Amino acid sequence: MTTIQSVFERLQAQGRKALIPFITAGDPDPAWTVPLLHALVRAGADIIELGVPFSDPMADGPTIQRASERALAKGVSLRQVLELVESFRADDQQTPIVLMGYANPIESMGVEVFAGAACAAGVNGVLVVDYPPEEGIDFARILHRHALDPIFLLAPTSSDARISQVGALASGYIYYVSLKGVTGSAALDVAAVAARIPEIRARTGVPVGVGFGIRDAATAAAVAGIADAVVVGSRIIEEIEQSAPDQACAKVLALVADIRRGMDAATNASGGTTWAR
Amino acid sequence: MNDYDLPDARGHFGPYGGVFVAETLIAALDELKEAYAAAQRDPQFVAEFNDELKHYVGRPSPVYHARRWSEALGGAQIYLKREDLNHTGAHKINNCIGQALLARRMQKPRVIAETGAGQHGVATATVAARYGMECVVYMGSEDIRRQAANVYRMKLLGAVVVPVESGSRTLKDALNEAMRDWVTNVSDTFYIIGTVAGPHPYPMMVRDFQSIIGRESIVQMQEQCGRQPDAVIACVGGGSNAMGIFYPYIPVAGVRLIGVEAAGEGIATGQHAASLTAGRPGVLHGNRTYLLQDENGQITETHSISAGLDYPGVGPEHAWLKDSGRAEYVSISDAEALQAFHDLCRLEGIIPALESSHALAYATRLAPTLAKEQILLVNLSGRGDKDMHTVADQSGITF
Numbered sequence: 001m002t003t004i005q006s007v008f009e010r011l012q013a014q015g016r017k018a019l020i021p022f023i024t025a026g027d028p029d030p031a032w033t034v035p036l037l038h039a040l041v042r043a044g045a046d047i048i049e050l051g052v053p054f055s056d057p058m059a060d061g062p063t064i065q066r067a068s069e070r071a072l073a074k075g076v077s078l079r080q081v082l083e084l085v086e087s088f089r090a091d092d093q094q095t096p097i098v099l100m101g102y103a104n105p106i107e108s109m110g111v112e113v114f115a116g117a118a119c120a121a122g123v124n125g126v127l128v129v130d131y132p133p134e135e136g137i138d139f140a141r142i143l144h145r146h147a148l149d150p151i152f153l154l155a156p157t158s159s160d161a162r163i164s165q166v167g168a169l170a171s172g173y174i175y176y177v178s179l180k181g182v183t184g185s186a187a188l189d190v191a192a193v194a195a196r197i198p199e200i201r202a203r204t205g206v207p208v209g210v211g212f213g214i215r216d217a218a219t220a221a222a223v224a225g226i227a228d229a230v231v232v233g234s235r236i237i238e239e240i241e242q243s244a245p246d247q248a249c250a251k252v253l254a255l256v257a258d259i260r261r262g263m264d265a266a267t268n269a270s271g272g273t274t275w276a277r
Numbered sequence: 278m279n280d281y282d283l284p285d286a287r288g289h290f291g292p293y294g295g296v297f298v299a300e301t302l303i304a305a306l307d308e309l310k311e312a313y314a315a316a317q318r319d320p321q322f323v324a325e326f327n328d329e330l331k332h333y334v335g336r337p338s339p340v341y342h343a344r345r346w347s348e349a350l351g352g353a354q355i356y357l358k359r360e361d362l363n364h365t366g367a368h369k370i371n372n373c374i375g376q377a378l379l380a381r382r383m384q385k386p387r388v389i390a391e392t393g394a395g396q397h398g399v400a401t402a403t404v405a406a407r408y409g410m411e412c413v414v415y416m417g418s419e420d421i422r423r424q425a426a427n428v429y430r431m432k433l434l435g436a437v438v439v440p441v442e443s444g445s446r447t448l449k450d451a452l453n454e455a456m457r458d459w460v461t462n463v464s465d466t467f468y469i470i471g472t473v474a475g476p477h478p479y480p481m482m483v484r485d486f487q488s489i490i491g492r493e494s495i496v497q498m499q500e501q502c503g504r505q506p507d508a509v510i511a512c513v514g515g516g517s518n519a520m521g522i523f524y525p526y527i528p529v530a531g532v533r534l535i536g537v538e539a540a541g542e543g544i545a546t547g548q549h550a551a552s553l554t555a556g557r558p559g560v561l562h563g564n565r566t567y568l569l570q571d572e573n574g575q576i577t578e579t580h581s582i583s584a585g586l587d588y589p590g591v592g593p594e595h596a597w598l599k600d601s602g603r604a605e606y607v608s609i610s611d612a613e614a615l616q617a618f619h620d621l622c623r624l625e626g627i628i629p630a631l632e633s634s635h636a637l638a639y640a641t642r643l644a645p646t647l648a649k650e651q652i653l654l655v656n657l658s659g660r661g662d663k664d665m666h667t668v669a670d671q672s673g674i675t676f
Binding site: 054055056057058059061062065069072077078079102103104105106107108109129130131132134135152153154155157158159162177180181182 | 287295296297298299300301303304305443444449450453456457460461462463464558559560561562563568570572573574575576
């Protein structure tokens with residue numbers, strides 16, 4: 001069992017849902033990334049998605065684009081992102097880290113080399129936005145060989161056949177993109193999302209996280225009522241962007257802790273759902 | 278290469294091409310793939326496309342023997358495929374007609390496009406006006422500043438031009454932004470990509486629509502010369518005019534295919550846009566191809582005097598033609614392209630686009646090394662009216 005799987009097992013036993021915050025590595029400065037990661041854990045993060053900056057983030061909205069640009073302006077490379085994970089691991093051996101980014105920096109390093117280095121640094125999963133399952137088969141195999149979970153996206157427009165195709169490759173969790181558009185778009189439609197999740201769980205047997213458009217504790221609570229994990233990204237990046245660097249950790253901690261409380265209140269009330277087949 | 282039938286069903290040209298996009302775009306690309314396949318089989322669609330090319334674009338474009346220029350170079354005979362004579366002044370319109378007809382067939386009332394220099398934006402705005410569609414063109418704010426006349430042309434044609442402020446604020450960022458629009462508005466919007474790049478089926482579809490250039494050339498060369506040329510030469514940015522003229526020639530033995538990239542201020546200076554000459558394979562804009570990138574896999578900014586060649590990637594079929602050896606790729610500097618521009622103006626009374634001037638410049642290098650009976654066919658992909666300011670600037674002239 002991978003670390004990510006064991007997190008979901010534990011949460012399920014507790015009747016709770018996973019909170020997965022996202023930040024971009026190196027934003028606003030590489031020196032703040034490790035403190036921010038620890039702050040996220042203190043605020044109640046179960047898993048953290050760490051964005052790898054890329055010059056052409058085609059699937060991201062303006063907020064995460066700007067985070068990527070700030071990190072690139074500081075010269076942050078994939079190699080440095082791995083070093084940041086390694087420093088985080090000095091004080092935290094528990095909280096899974098999922099790298100989220102685009103194919104080119106990984107292919108530039110070499111997929112095998114990357115998988116080995118990511119495993120050694122303490123990474124637990126990898127989500128490559130522009131590897132849909134048909135282009136990600138070899139990649140998923142290599143990740144599995146290095147005990148890394150390949151995380152795939154599914155969308156409201158994904159057919160049943162594609163859901164099964166993703167289920168055959170994915171482990172850890174599946175990231176369900178809750179709406180049409182890019183990251184940081186308008187609020188999501190909880191009822192529409194709720195209608196799709198049982199189908200995805202049934203076809204894949206993997207926990208389902210929902211992201212895109214989750215901006216506050218109330219929405220996070222609603223999503224926690226139907227999904228196995230809640231992903232929050234752009235809203236956190238906005239908090240970092242609007243804070244003085246030395247205030248960012250405290251601001252992010254307060255925001256994420258508020259979302260955590262909202263989620264836990266909701267799942268206590270509902271008693272949770274199950275992802276296991 | 279007689280049995281050339283790429284791409285495969287999933288859009289691969291050998292290791293290149295493919296569908297490297299987020300899951301959110303997959304359904305839209307599948308829908309497009311099916312609609313395009315059905316349209317290709319529909320005689321009515323094909324007939325309407327051909328009719329529009331004839332009566333609206335003005336096809337076939339002539340093949341012209343540049344006698345004085347050939348004589349001055351003292352070697353091979355140079356023929357020009359006159360895509361500059363098309364409506365809107367370049368080859369771009371061929372593809373825009375095809376995709377707009379497809380958009381109409383798919384009942385998408387809104388079209389979007391990316392543009393660098395503005396040529397593809399103008400061609401898209403033109404067909405949107407022609408077919409009564411809403412049109413939004415994404416353009417880097419840096420390019421908007423440099424190409425004010427084309428921005429105005431698009432607005433005259435009824436398009437909304439949206440400035441893109443992210444990244445390097447140029448063509449690649451405009452493409453990112455158009456993709457973001459498409460993923461958000463996919464139910465009523467058709468994305469008209471301007472070159473043979475992007476996720477499958479775009480590289481194949483744009484090539485097919487542009488291949489009218491090569492199909493006409495094969496007929497016209499036979500009529501005028503009784504044979505096919507020894508080499509076909511075309512400039513390559515994304516590579517749509519080159520794919521258009523190369524594709525029908527791939528199975529024709531004895532015809533060299535030569536793509537000319539922008540060497541800018543020289544390959545060694547790093548100020549260029551020559552992805553096939555100086556790049557390495559990677560993934561950008563939905564496909565795997567040769568890219569200009571740094572050691573960490575970040576896409577680098579490019580330079581060329583011609584905005585239409587100023588792109589850090591290249592169509593995946595060119596990547597395959599390079600690796601397979603069927604086509605050769607060379608590069609021409611800003612200065613060499615400018616020289617060819619002036620030569621064609623003075624010797625033939627034709628003002629070529631700076632993009633096309635790269636292909637012309639390579640012909641000036643090659644022709645003198647060949648015998649007088651040999652034949653070069655150069656794709657004159659566009660006219661140079663849009664480049665007046667750039668060329669005048671180079672000569673220290675202000676209007």
